[in-house]
Amino acid sequence: MADSHFSADPFSAHPDQHPMANPGYGKRCVPGQQPRTNHDFLHLPPREAAVAGYIDRLPEGADMSAKTLATVLPYGQCALRTALQRLVHAGHLRRGREHLRGSDSPRWVTRTWFSRAARDDAWWAEFTRGGGDDSSPAPAPAPSPPPQGAAAVAQLASRSRALILLAALGRTAPALSLSARDCAELAPLAAAWFERGAAEQDVLRALTAGLPTPVHSPAALTRTRLISKLPPAPPPPPPVLRILECAKCGAPGRPEALPGGECGPCRGEPDPRLPVGALPSERVRAHAAEARAAAGRGPQGAPSRVTKRSASPSTSVGSEGADSLATLAQSPES
Template sequence: MAAQQLSATQSTQSGIPTSGVRHVRHRHTERFTVVGNHLAQHRGLSLTAIGLGVHIQSLPDGARIGIKALAARFAEGEVVIARALRELEACGYLSRTKERTPGGRWVTRTVAYDDPSAVGTVPSSLQPPKPKPKPGRRRELAGPEPAASKPVLALPEPDHPDLARHRTATEILAGLRRDAPGLVLSERDVRRLAPAVSAWLERGVEPDAVRRTLTAALPQDPINHPGAFLAHRLTELLPPPLPAEPTARPVPRIVPLQNCDRCDHAFRAPEPGNCPACRLLPPS
């Protein structure tokens, strides 16, 4: 019994954890990727999004990371992969913008960021919080229990992208600071939010109405991250599509009244002539 207690004491003093995971480290000299813990231990991303983010960071420039290409590579379906891509985009690890080629075809341009906070692509409110160790207790190697994940906003997109509508959306976003000086957006925020504004315009909302909705009832305190603020409004206040206009019923044609040429009685007929009774009589 004393030997067991001595062994446990020596194990604690040597720094080897008595619970949780133990790592066997190996120094890689080729075929490796450096991934920040801000992604690997992100509190606001699902496990699928974290794994997909690590995979994307390991790929060379020019690799295809569309939904169908990733679904062909992994066992997860297109719905799960699309949701993970939206999470990475909302947290600043991906930027996806729609552009029109000179030939008139719409394509998606994707940029991956190893550390969004280093280039200012994500507000601090969406960055993973740093865990604070409890006083008087040594942190376990496995780290604290993960906190509940916060839902990540998925910005709306138009069902049928239109270049003219996209330009109008860009002008609305770039001009918001005229009505609300606190809503100064970067060019990247304008590109990221333009598809969401296009979705509003596609649903029949007039540009002035979109502008009023985004600038109405602003908080009195300074808005530290106007891009995130507007992304929340564009997502949460998205109006439903307009209902289809009812089909007009055909107006029945009214047959005019005619006076019989023979008996002078009134009857309905498209053309003047004899009434049905007089047509049965022999000619006079």
């Protein structure tokens, strides 16, 4: 009976019919995911394991809010919020924002990153810096045999763009007419140009501009120019900027400040934004009220409706004394 709690499909809801978030938002799977198994979430309590199994099968961009999950799962919003927080503590889930660089304008979008494997805080910190590949990848497979038959045809088709260009090169420059064997041998060199972002016109210009007269060996000249004029590799794309948020209050912070996915105040630690020794605002207001009462004034600074007595140093405190008390109340020593 206990194994039924960890069923891979404990709900009648279908993940493919789950509501989607706004375009660009919602669930995102982290890189380095291993194949799905039936024991991925056995280390979690039954409810959290069932929720994690459902989230794992959701498509990219699915709405991950507790309100939406409550409409398809047999749990209430409070129970789902607790389950999601426990998935954060276990290392399967993180919430945050990601900086997108589009054609219009840069913007930040809210993400919910899910990992089938439990990740520690160090892994999530590396993930926010643009990394996140599995630190212990599976061993490299054994070298596959050379493709034959249909596989060889598919590999040849991947270089068809380069083959077509080389075969038609003689139409642009008759002195560079190539044989079928020459085209097959030079196709990988031409394909390298396309892999680096060059267009057909870029390759043709590099091969046909300033040809010598006469061309004694079209294949040798084409090979030399494809190698010597190969454009540089494009720069790598800039790393994606990510910021994690507290799973409880949503406050953004550095990964080092969010161990277990929660900020210090949500874990019961003092708020680091307050200066050392500073009194909370509630105590400051209480001390100020006591100072006003001692000065014979009401809460808003108006004279209180009390019987006036003769002023004396022992029975009355002037406005200067009230200010001194208020200043003293706000000092750390008070």
